[in-house]
Amino acid sequence: LRDMDVINTELMLADLDSMIKRIQKVEKMAKSGDKKAIVELALYTKIRDALDQGKPARVVVPESEDEKKLYKELHLLTSKAVLYVCNVAEDDMKTGNEFSNKVAARAKEEGNESIIISGAIESELSQLSDEERIEYLQSLDITEAGIQRLIKAAYKLLGLETYFTAGEKEVRAWTIRRGTKAPQAAGVIHTDFERGFIRAETYHCTDLFEYKSEQAIKEAGKYRSEGKEYVVKDGDVLLFRFNV
Structure with missing residues (x-):
């Protein structure tokens, strides 16, 4: 403190x-x-x-x-929003410790946010492959790496969200402000997309985790078309139709 x-x-x-x-x-x-x-x-x-x-x-x-x-x-x-980040030992990662709990209490009093991460765990994760990272986190009974939690907390604090565009060769993530409508979200990629916006074809990234393919998402009725008033949600996968 x-x-x-x-x-x-x-x-x-x-x-x-x-x-x-x-x-x-x-x-x-x-x-x-x-x-x-x-x-x-x-x-x-x-x-x-x-x-x-x-x-x-x-x-x-x-x-x-x-x-x-x-x-x-x-x-x-x-005047800026505040996020306190506490570095704790591996054994304290789930519940925190005496000091991180005091920081959390103070942050709450101030109306600010706080999270805990373990530098030791993050260092270990940086040495592992994707599969090994998942296994390591599961062995610690932790669902998410500290760096991911930190990014999410910072995005939330700043009022930011992420949507995705996906093609055959690459997937891109785009950052927008919370509450952004589809045409303005398209404009983040290129102003022509916003100016000539027709519609956005979309589904949520969690649908892809569940159904494994875009075709299966369509068959399940989760693939939909949205117009100019659609407010983009965090984790949306979007395909913009436009005409310039």
Whole structure:
């Protein structure tokens, strides 16, 4: 916990220094009636006061659209979402230990996330083949490698998801923001795909695990066609139809 406190304090001090400088810069303009400076001074002051009290910038909730835009442009260190990652011994991987449990409790109090991984296990996994990795994880009664859990936790925290495109020779993964509709997801590949979007043919990657082939997925009625309003789901496999 001491390390957490030291890092968080250093980040807050850096943000506090930034806010003090910004306040000094806009104070005179705000007093002269400059509307933009007035909005800036009000927001900067709220953030400075929170930091003065030992609270991160993310506790400050912008009230107006102008404040929201301004807050986003600040890129403050303590406005970012936080994920605590605890490295534990192999034997503690399933339930954690005294220290990781304290970190988890603190993270929960802060409204943040925490996960545990074992560097020793990850090091061992890096030396193994795919089949050997599966067997090794099963022997430890662990369903997923720590690095995979870390990636998933980070994606969730950042509001990101992954969809796939699959051809005969390769499978590609594409990153999108949660809530992205099919045309915009297609645009991640190429703007022409979004501009000329007609429909998306899709199924979920778990369907492939279950039915083993795209043909079997179609026969099971899991293969479907979606239009422009379809919200892409994490793990979707997509084939875009478009015309430019």
